[in-house]
Amino acid sequence: MPGQKNEIAYVMDLNQIHYHWPGQQQPILSIDSLQVQAGESVFIYGPSGCGKSTLLSLMAGVLVPDQGSIHVAGFELSSASAARRDRFRADHIGFVFQQFNLLPYLSVIDNVTLACRFSKRRQQRLKDKSVTPEQEARRLLARLEIPEALWNAGVNHLSIGQQQRVAVARAMIGSPPVIIADEPTSALDRHHRDQFLTLLTAEACDSGTSLIFVSHDEDLVRHFSRTLFLPEVNQALC
Ligand SMILES: Nc1ncnc2c1ncn2[C@@H]1O[C@H](COP(=O)(O)OP(=O)(O)OP(=O)(O)O)[C@@H](O)[C@H]1O
Numbered sequence: 675m676p677g678q679k680n681e682i683a684y685v686m687d688l689n690q691i692h693y694h695w696p697g698q699q700q701p702i703l704s705i706d707s708l709q710v711q712a713g714e715s716v717f718i719y720g721p722s723g724c725g726k727s728t729l730l731s732l733m734a735g736v737l738v739p740d741q742g743s744i745h746v747a748g749f750e751l752s753s754a755s756a757a758r759r760d761r762f763r764a765d766h767i768g769f770v771f772q773q774f775n776l777l778p779y780l781s782v783i784d785n786v787t788l789a790c791r792f793s794k795r796r797q798q799r800l801k802d803k804s805v806t807p808e809q810e811a812r813r814l815l816a817r818l819e820i821p822e823a824l825w826n827a828g829v830n831h832l833s834i835g836q837q838q839r840v841a842v843a844r845a846m847i848g849s850p851p852v853i854i855a856d857e858p859t860s861a862l863d864r865h866h867r868d869q870f871l872t873l874l875t876a877e878a879c880d881s882g883t884s885l886i887f888v889s890h891d892e893d894l895v896r897h898f899s900r901t902l903f904l905p906e907v908n909q910a911l912c
Pocket residue numbers: 695696702720721722723724725726727728729890
């Protein structure tokens with residue numbers, strides 16, 4: 675298959691990446707090599723403005739690098755068309771954004787199952803386990819400690835912390851090989867932040883999903899199996 679590597683060694687494999695935003699002279703990112711293995715949970719941290727969100731957008735195929743290659747689960751995302759990247763992302767990458775991007779006019783359950791409606795791959799993975807999207811949404815919501823009384827409510831009835839966990843359930847449904855999370859804990863107090871990370875990393879570990887999580891908050895390091903300080907990996911000036 676075009677764009678497919680023969681041997682899938684890494685869930686995320688970046689080589690010789692350069693990226694600069696339009697209108698800027700200097701690249702914001704210049705990374706020789708960065709790999710994430712299947713099942714790893716990797717914490718990427720660094721100061722504000724050092725390029726963490728830009729890196730995640732490249733990993734998710736929202737942006738494409740000026741140079742270099744990005745393979746995700748063996749597929750060369752960096753040379754694929756925009757439409758192919760969008761399809762690949764829906765099937766293989768769960769994205770948890772800073773603002774969660776939940777749909778306010780849908781219930782909690784419908785927000786979670788929506789990810790399956792856009793992806794036959796996610797549906798198929800659930801079918802292989804003889805589970806419906808609704809059953810899996812219920813399992814994930816229970817696992818992430820969303821009270822059952824809220825499952826049919828609109829998402830705007832939920833606290834910020836609950837909305838974050840719904841966003842995680844939506845990212846995880848249908849077992850994508852990788853979850854990418856962009857600083858989703860910034861609005862939480864220390865207790866709720868630790869509780870959220872414990873639930874997120876436990877579910878990722880149990881489902882064999884790799885987790886790539888960025889933050890400027892070094893305190894979160896202990897929740898992850900590996901830590902990267904982005905300014906050390908990034909040869910571009912921060
Ligand atoms: N949409 C954009 N257009 C142009 N330049 C951008 C854009 N987004 C980010 N940048 C530039 O890239 C730099 C890195 O931004 P990025 O959001 O990746 O950093 P970050 O490490 O995630 O920061 P923070 O921790 O504050 O979220 C910014 O300083 C900015 O100059």
